[in-house]
Amino acid sequence: MFNKYIFRSAVCLGILFSASACEKFIEREPLSQASETTYWKTENDALVGLNAVYTALPTARDFWRDCQSDNSAMTNAWGENGLGYISMGNHNAATGYISEEWRYDDIRKCLYFLERLRGMSFDQAKKERFEAEARFVLSMKYLRMVQHFGNIPLIKESPVAIDESALPRTDKEEVLKYALENVQFAIDHLPTRFTGADQGRINKAAAYLLKANIYLYQASIKQFHENGPATALWRQAYEAAVEVQKLGYSLVDDYAEVFKQANNANTTEVILARQYVADKITHMTPVLASPSGTGITGNGWASFCPTRDLVDSYLCTDGKGIRESSQYDPANPWEKRDLRLKKTFMLPGVPVLRPNGQYVAYQPHPAFNKSEKINSEGGGITGYMYLKFNEPEYTKPSEGFANWPIYRYAEALLIVAEALNEFSPGDVQIKAAVDQVRKRAGLPAVTAAELGNQVQMRQLIREERRHEFVAEHKRYFDILRWKIAEDILSKPAEGINSNQNDAIGDWTKPRFLAQKRVFDKNKNYLWPIPQSAIDRNKNLLPQNPGW
Numbered sequence: 001m002f003n004k005y006i007f008r009s010a011v012c013l014g015i016l017f018s019a020s021a022c023e024k025f026i027e028r029e030p031l032s033q034a035s036e037t038t039y040w041k042t043e044n045d046a047l048v049g050l051n052a053v054y055t056a057l058p059t060a061r062d063f064w065r066d067c068q069s070d071n072s073a074m075t076n077a078w079g080e081n082g083l084g085y086i087s088m089g090n091h092n093a094a095t096g097y098i099s100e101e102w103r104y105d106d107i108r109k110c111l112y113f114l115e116r117l118r119g120m121s122f123d124q125a126k127k128e129r130f131e132a133e134a135r136f137v138l139s140m141k142y143l144r145m146v147q148h149f150g151n152i153p154l155i156k157e158s159p160v161a162i163d164e165s166a167l168p169r170t171d172k173e174e175v176l177k178y179a180l181e182n183v184q185f186a187i188d189h190l191p192t193r194f195t196g197a198d199q200g201r202i203n204k205a206a207a208y209l210l211k212a213n214i215y216l217y218q219a220s221i222k223q224f225h226e227n228g229p230a231t232a233l234w235r236q237a238y239e240a241a242v243e244v245q246k247l248g249y250s251l252v253d254d255y256a257e258v259f260k261q262a263n264n265a266n267t268t269e270v271i272l273a274r275q276y277v278a279d280k281i282t283h284m285t286p287v288l289a290s291p292s293g294t295g296i297t298g299n300g301w302a303s304f305c306p307t308r309d310l311v312d313s314y315l316c317t318d319g320k321g322i323r324e325s326s327q328y329d330p331a332n333p334w335e336k337r338d339l340r341l342k343k344t345f346m347l348p349g350v351p352v353l354r355p356n357g358q359y360v361a362y363q364p365h366p367a368f369n370k371s372e373k374i375n376s377e378g379g380g381i382t383g384y385m386y387l388k389f390n391e392p393e394y395t396k397p398s399e400g401f402a403n404w405p406i407y408r409y410a411e412a413l414l415i416v417a418e419a420l421n422e423f424s425p426g427d428v429q430i431k432a433a434v435d436q437v438r439k440r441a442g443l444p445a446v447t448a449a450e451l452g453n454q455v456q457m458r459q460l461i462r463e464e465r466r467h468e469f470v471a472e473h474k475r476y477f478d479i480l481r482w483k484i485a486e487d488i489l490s491k492p493a494e495g496i497n498s499n500q501n502d503a504i505g506d507w508t509k510p511r512f513l514a515q516k517r518v519f520d521k522n523k524n525y526l527w528p529i530p531q532s533a534i535d536r537n538k539n540l541l542p543q544n545p546g547w
Contacts, residue, residue: 040116040119040120041120042122043120043122043123043126045120046116046117046120046122046127046130047130049113049116049117050113050130050133050134052109052113053109053110053113053133053134053137054133054137054275055109056103056106056109056110056137056141057137057140057272057274057406058140058144058274058404058406058473059274059283059404060274060276060283060285060389060400060402060404061283062404062472062473063285063288063289063304063389063404063471063472063473064080064083064288064303064304065083065473065476066304066470066471066472066473066475066476067083067084067086067087067304068083068086068087068473068476069087069475069476069479069488069489070307070309070310070475070479070488070489070491070493071306071307071310071466071470071471071475072304072305072306072307072310072471073087073304073305073307073381073382073493073514073515074087074303074304075301075302075303075304075305075380075381076303077090077515079303080097081095081096081097081099081100082095082096082097083097084515085097087489087493087515087517088515088516088517088518089517089518089519089520089524090518091527091528092528092547093528093529093530093531093534093543093547094531094532098527098528098530099530099532099533101144101145101148101149101527102145102148102149102529102530102533103141103145104153104155106137106141107138107141107142107155108155108159108160109159110134110135110137110138110141111138111155111156111157111158111159111160112159113134114131114134114135114138114157115157115158115159117130117131117134128189129189129190129191131185131189132185132186132188132189132190132202132207133186133190133201133202135182135183135185135186136182136183136186136190136202136206136207136210137202138179138182139179139180139182139183139186139210139214140210142154142175142176142178142179143176143179143210143213143214143217145175146172146175146176146179146217147217147477147480147481148526148527149526149527149529149544150172150526150544151169151170151171151172151175152169152170152172152175153165153167153168153169153170153540154167154170154174154175154178155167156178165537166537166538166539167537167539168539168540169539169540173218176214176217176218179214180211180214183207183210183211183214184211186202186204186207186210187204187207187208187211190202190203190204190206190207191203191204192204192205192247192248193247193248193267199265199267200273200275200403202272203271203272204247205243205244205247205249205271205272205407205412206271206272206406206407208240208241208243208244208412209240209241209244209271209272209407209411209412209415210407211236211240212237212238212240212241212244212412212415212419213237213415215233215234215236215237215240215419216237216415216418216419216481217477217481218230218233219233219234219236219237219419219422220481220482220483221481223422224481224482224483225483225525230422230423231422231423234419234420234422234423235419235423237415237418237419238415238416238419238420238423240415241412241413241415241416241419242412242416242429244271244409244412245412245413245416249268249269249271249409249412250268250269250409251269251409251410251436251437251440252266252268252269253440254343255339255340255343255344255440255441256343256387256388258270258405258408259388259389259402259405260391260402261278261391261394261400261401261402263402264276264401264402264403268409269408269409269410270403270405270407270408270409271406271407271408271409271412272405272406272407273403273404273405273406274403274404274406275403276400276401276402276403276404277401278399278401279399279401281401282399282400282401283399283400283401283404284397284398284399284400285389285390285400285402286389286390286391286394286397286398286400287299287300287301287397287398287400288301288303288304289303289304289385289386289387289388289389289390290302290346290385290386290390290392290397291346291362291364291371291372291378291379291380291385292371292372292377292378292379293354293355293370293371293372293378294346294352294353294354294362294371294372294385294392295352295353295354295355295390295392295393295394295397296353296355296357296392296393296394296395297355297395297396297397298354298355298371299397299398300372300378300385300397301378302372302378302379302380302385303380304386305380305381305382305383305384305385305495305514306344306345306382306384306385306386306470307382307384307493307494307495307514308382308384308493308494308495308496308511308514309491309493309494310466310470311341311345311347311384312507313463313466313467314337314338314340314341314467315337315338315443315463316328316336316337316338317336317337317338317442317443317444318336318444319443319444322505322507323507328505329505330503330504330505330506330507331503331504331505332505333503333504333505334347334349334350334505338441338442338443338467339440339441339442340441340467340468340470342387343387343388344386344387344388344467344470344471345384345385345386345387345388346362346384346385346386346387346390347362347384348361348362348363348364348365348383348384348496348504349361349362349363349504350362352392353392353393362385364379364380364383364384364385364496365383365496365500367500368500372385374495374496374512375512381493381495381512381514381515382493382494382495382496382512382514383495383496383512384495384496386471388470388471389402389471405472410437410468410469411469411474413433413434413436413437414433414434414437414461414464414465414468416429416430416433417429417430417433417434417461417464418458418461418462418465420433421454421457421458421461422458425454425457426451426452426454428451430446430451430457430461431445431446431451434446434460434461434464437464437468438464441467441468446460462478462482465478466478480525483525485519485521485524485525486519486520486521488519489517489518489519489524490517490518490519491517492513492514492515492516492517493513493514493515493517494511494512494513494514495511495512495513495514496511496512497509497510497511497512498510498511498512520546522545522546523544523545523546523547524546526544526545527544528543528544528547529543529544529547
């Protein structure tokens with residue numbers, strides 16, 4: 001399997017990095033320090049170097065980053081160099097966490113590999129495939145930095161050190177144009193699928209989805225931020241995503257199974273994932289997602305907690321919200337709901353595995369005085385916790401190895417639906433795509449009335465994206481591109497009802513305040529350029545508006 005091979009290759013070069021102490025990789029010297037006289041001679045040398053480039057792909061740390069959205073709250077906002085400050089509006093150019101997304105070391109890693117590859121001689125088709133994989137990673141990095149910072153320096157084809165170059169910022173459209181050129185090369189030269197030892201590598205479907213995401217971002221900015229025509233961009237997003245539908249992927253029957261360690265080899269639905277290896281390349285997601293006293297070990301940090309708004313937003317099985325559905329019972333709020341609800345969250349009153357092997361109700365209200373009580377060490381701040389990416393029966397929760405899904409087939413379906421709804425509302429393909437996602441969730445199919453109402457359909461698709469990709473760090477980018485962040489991210493993050501005698505699902509009753517939040521529409525749609533970067537390169541000025 002590729003995940004085992006990349007581990008061996010990475011050790012050879014010693015290039016696996018860690019963005020934080022909680023991402024358990026081996027820390028070695030960077031790729032560019034590999035000996036020029038001993039490497040870059042053979043096809044295998046190139047492969048080892050390419051595997052190093054893969055370390056620039058998103059990691060399971062994106063689970064943490066979902067707290068930047070309205071989905072989740074970070075228990076200790078000050079932790080991880082101020083990661084939790086983003087949602088509270090307390091970050092600034094000096095906040096250490098900002099630099100985690102200003103990743104020109106990753107850009108340089110990609111460009112260095114491409115430069116070395118150009119001077120090598122081996123099978124041309126294999127060489128082009130290696131180049132395609134690296135250009136995919138390069139394209140993804142540029143898109144992500146544009147989403148955070150807007151205009152950024154564009155470095156093309158040569159591995160210039162950003163701190164030494166004094167390059168000015170480039171208009172983001174030029175950056176994305178270059179990203180699209182790279183991803184098109186990837187589409188043209190990548191195989192449809194990898195098998196055997198190469199399973200898990202970047203394939204054609206992943207490249208199509210990256211292309212779709214770039215156009216989705218551009219279309220959203222043009223339409224919702226600039227009030228301009230975006231039909232051509234929506235169409236291009238659709239055309240890229242619909243290509244994925246032709247490549248033989250499908251949704252697995254059980255949503256929960258996608259995110260478990262035993263299913264790392266799943267290629268039915270998962271198109272691209274960051275690869276992890278038991279006892280070798282691991283992450284801490286299970287312990288971060290668990291409250292104290294739960295799971296077979298009882299170890300849990302309750303670092304990231306779903307919000308009340310997220311939990312309440314899941315529909316009932318009649319397709320209506322909890323405030324409209326006659327199926328909803330405030331005393332039994334988890335019944336007759338979207339199936340993803342119980343598969344995604346640890347919910348009050350629902351039995352959960354304990355260290356003694358018994359399943360006992362999870363009761364986070366302080367009145368029960370259990371180890372999982374909120375506002376205590378290991379108890380979290382909302383009263384809800386995650387089951388997604390969390391396996392309570394796992395005996396080493398600080399060393400999880402479930403692969404991190406970067407692209408899943410569900411995303412292709414929902415991009416097809418979203419893009420079509422914007423440039424061709426009412427198209428039956430919209431219903432066909434959304435219905436596949438809703439069927440697995442136990443929700444009714446899209447009705448003719450819903451399909452015929454563009455505004456209603458837009459909201460339905462957006463909610464499907466929220467629930468399908470919760471904790472996968474897509475929601476934050478969505479609410480930014482839709483330009484709804486000033487409405488969504490200025491609401492406080494809340495938890496369970498504060499009075500233990502109130503029905504747990506009664507949304508009319510007082511609830512615990514988990515976190516106050518602020519989103520300033522005049523500046524928070526972009527992050528500030530890190531002050532440390534500006535100190536080294538004054539050509540990065542002027543700073544982003546409001547900062």
